[in-house]
Amino acid sequence: MNLRTAQTVLAALALLFVAGCGSAPTQPEPQPDTSKSASGGDGHGAIAGVAEVAEPQLHLVAIDAEGEASMLDLLTGTESRLGHVGPPAHVSTDGRYVFAATSSGVDIVDSGVWTWDHVDHFHYYRTEPKTLGRVAGEGTATIATGMLSTAGTTGLFFPSSGEAILLDNSALSNGTISETLRLKTEPHAGILAPLGEGAVVSEPDNTGKAARLRAVDATGKELATTECPAAAGSITTRLGLVIGCADGAVIATTEGVTPVFERVPYPAGAAPATEFDGRKGRPTVAGLSTDAGVWLLNTRQRAWEWLPTSTPVLAAATVDDPDHHVVVVGADGTVQVYDASTKERIAVTEPLLAATLADSALAGKVQLTLDGQRAYVSAPAEGIVYEIDYADDARIARTLKLPTKPVHLVETGR
Numbered sequence: 140m141n142l143r144t145a146q147t148v149l150a151a152l153a154l155l156f157v158a159g160c161g162s163a164p165t166q167p168e169p170q171p172d173t174s175k176s177a178s179g180g181d182g183h184g185a186i187a188g189v190a191e192v193a194e195p196q197l198h199l200v201a202i203d204a205e206g207e208a209s210m211l212d213l214l215t216g217t218e219s220r221l222g223h224v225g226p227p228a229h230v231s232t233d234g235r236y237v238f239a240a241t242s243s244g245v246d247i248v249d250s251g252v253w254t255w256d257h258v259d260h261f262h263y264y265r266t267e268p269k270t271l272g273r274v275a276g277e278g279t280a281t282i283a284t285g286m287l288s289t290a291g292t293t294g295l296f297f298p299s300s301g302e303a304i305l306l307d308n309s310a311l312s313n314g315t316i317s318e319t320l321r322l323k324t325e326p327h328a329g330i331l332a333p334l335g336e337g338a339v340v341s342e343p344d345n346t347g348k349a350a351r352l353r354a355v356d357a358t359g360k361e362l363a364t365t366e367c368p369a370a371a372g373s374i375t376t377r378l379g380l381v382i383g384c385a386d387g388a389v390i391a392t393t394e395g396v397t398p399v400f401e402r403v404p405y406p407a408g409a410a411p412a413t414e415f416d417g418r419k420g421r422p423t424v425a426g427l428s429t430d431a432g433v434w435l436l437n438t439r440q441r442a443w444e445w446l447p448t449s450t451p452v453l454a455a456a457t458v459d460d461p462d463h464h465v466v467v468v469g470a471d472g473t474v475q476v477y478d479a480s481t482k483e484r485i486a487v488t489e490p491l492l493a494a495t496l497a498d499s500a501l502a503g504k505v506q507l508t509l510d511g512q513r514a515y516v517s518a519p520a521e522g523i524v525y526e527i528d529y530a531d532d533a534r535i536a537r538t539l540k541l542p543t544k545p546v547h548l549v550e551t552g553r
Contacts, residue, residue: 186289186312189266196252196265196552199508199515199524200237201545202230208237208248209542210268210551213526218542221248222270230547233284233293234419236271236311237549240280245295247271247316252552253288256420258377263552272316276302283332283373286420288312292319294331294338303331303340322359332373334380335393337362341370341382352382352389354398365389365400374415378422378438385411388426390438403441405434412436418509419553421459423479427452433467435479446482448475454507456514458529466514466529468507472496474516476529486533494520506548515539517548524548 197213200221208221224246227239235253239246251268254261274280278299285291289312292305301324310317320338322331327343330352337356344350349370354363369385379392387404405411412426412434425446426434433455435444448455450469458464463479472492478485495501498520506517513536514527522544526537 186264186266189264192263192265195254195261195263195510197510198250198252198551199539199541199545200232200248200250200549200551201517201524201541201543202227202237202239202547203544204546206239206246207543208239210250211539211541213552219268220542221250221268224248224270225273227547228279230549231282231284232549232551233288233308234553235288235551236284236293236308237551238282238284238293238295239547240282242279243277244273244275245280245282246273247311249311249314250551254553255289256286256377269314271311271314274304274306274316276300276304278326281328281330281373283330283375285333285375286377292333292338294333296329296331296340298328299326301326301329303329303338305331305333305338320355320357320359322355328371330370330373330382332380332382332391333375334391334398335396337398339380339382339391339398341367352391352400354391354400356396363398363400365402369411372412372414372426374417374424376417376422376424376438377420381415381424381436381438383412383415383426387443388412388436390441401441403436403443405443406445409434409443409445416455416507417457418459418511421457423457423459425455425457425465427455433465435465444479446477446479448477449484449487450475453503453505454516456507456509458509458511460511462530464529466507466509466527468492468505468516470496474514474525474527474533476533486529488525488527488533488535491516491525491535492518492521494518501546504546506545508548508550510550510553515548515550517545519544519546 224239225241237248276297283294303322305320307317329341341349367384372383417424422439454468465477467475472490476486524539528534
């Protein structure tokens, strides 16, 4: 058993020992839906015939430019091939399903590993990976996921047609692609993101740009609206759904079945974030902007902070741990670690991505994903993934190679 496996097992066993299903959280926060009807199982995300295990089943999934997909078990080193999807423009995950967006639809792969977030503790599951099929659509879809992979919904928005589709995650867990809602809007680069039993969907202005958000219920009925000029980028945290706007962010939550929009404006003159990333479920997320720095949005405090960086940024994500780690991939190919509380850079690697950054087709494909122990940075041209121990002076813990080149990379089992 390697050190990462041993640490994970001890942590998982300790957590399960101290926090049984009946224990109460020390700091109550909005809880995911853990009802039987939502999960199709026993209220913990369990599915009949699926094994519950003692530790997170963390995997990397890589998809190459032609759509060949493969998976690497980070605990055992076992490799597996996942078959073929359409050549993706981009790839997203909710921690279980892999959504590969092409110009004509979204292909869905079930990695077969996931975590059920019970707020004060977690349950871990594993089954066989498989490809689930395709949702056809016009234009490269934006994809928005929720907190749980076996409950709730996933949002797809197709810009060329303006079609917005919610997929039933419970049905996905049974191998079926099923829509719970389909809306038709004017074609635009838009967003459909899950919220409660319904969703938040963007609407364009008369120039064809996303300018307004509508909260709708499970039938598509409008419940609330708010302005959101140039809406772009979304992420779901434990505290709510975040959607970026030109003048700040909208945080969408629910009070019972009533949607609530809260606006968090930027300081005057700020360059907006257009995408967000962070450790799954944590309340603070990183917003990628155009300047040499990163926006930090604390969804609990409804507040922005600016974190200056030593270089322009290709990718950034918050760990949101007690040491306030923020991991950044610089435009020079370095992996940088910052302390968000002091705004100081505390570690940096040597440049790692020379061949990738020299290839204009791949330079924009560098992916950063992280969990509670490690960060993973893809080097598509080099054909490898760097595992970074961000808490240990940005040490390169492993250099990983998957059966397929990591032009697109996500981490599952989270």
